[in-house]
Amino acid sequence: MKNVTENNRVVSLIYHDVVEREVHHLSGFPSADAALYKLDPELFRQHIDTIARTVSGLPVLVTELAATNNALSGTPWMITFDDGGASFHTRIADLLENQGWRAHFFVATDYIGKPGFMSPEQIRDLRHRGHIIGSHSCSHPLRFASRPWNEMEREWSESTSVLSELLEEPVRIASLPGGQYSKQVAQTAAAAGIKVLFTSEPTTRTTEVEGCLVLGRYSIQRWMSPAVAAAIASGRFAPRFRQLVWWEFKKFSKTVGGNFYLRAREKWMNELNRNPVK
Ligand SMILES: [Zn+2]
Known part of the structure; x- marks a missing residue:
């Protein structure tokens, strides 16, 4: 595989919606679980300001990695938003553009x-403003890797053709809903013609599966401070390592038993609410 960066590493952040906590259902998925990933507008503004002050260089777009013949130097960073909530258009894009940033x-x-979700016109508008639009599947299955092969492939191929038609250009970039990843997830994406797949695996390492570039990402939740987001974006090891340990623990405990996982998560969330990560 051609090196996408000097060291084949990229740091990517996943945000979701930006909406006031009391009306979180007005943008994106309305469940309490989804709300954990939605940031209050003031907090999001602080995230953006802190990242802009701390991290050197603008966020890159994955199309820039693919377009350049010379691998980008250092560890570039990228910003991504999942689900397609209305706040992408009404709240988020303006704040990013004020910094000169473009996002996925x-x-x-x-x-x-x-x-609670964007209209076709809003999606088209974001694209015209220079952002990347990608698929996040059709129906957003939470346990994606557990679905049969045909269903996974259909989720990718139908969603990318809906977006390609809407934008009148081929859409070959996607992100995995729900976070459950396996090699088959990437193989089905590749079979559906997807060239870049963002997962939720907390890693900076990039891999290639049957011609599809696979990139990990670090999830930002509503309790995370702007300083933590900026530390992750700048590639600092400690906050990324903490996220990796928690992610592997979640995977393990989901395998061992759902209830155990839920109880442990509740305990962890209470802990974090008492002692927010600085
Ligand atoms: Zn999602």
């Missing part, structure tokens, strides 16, 4: 135009 916006296509 991933859309679950079955929800386009539904309450």
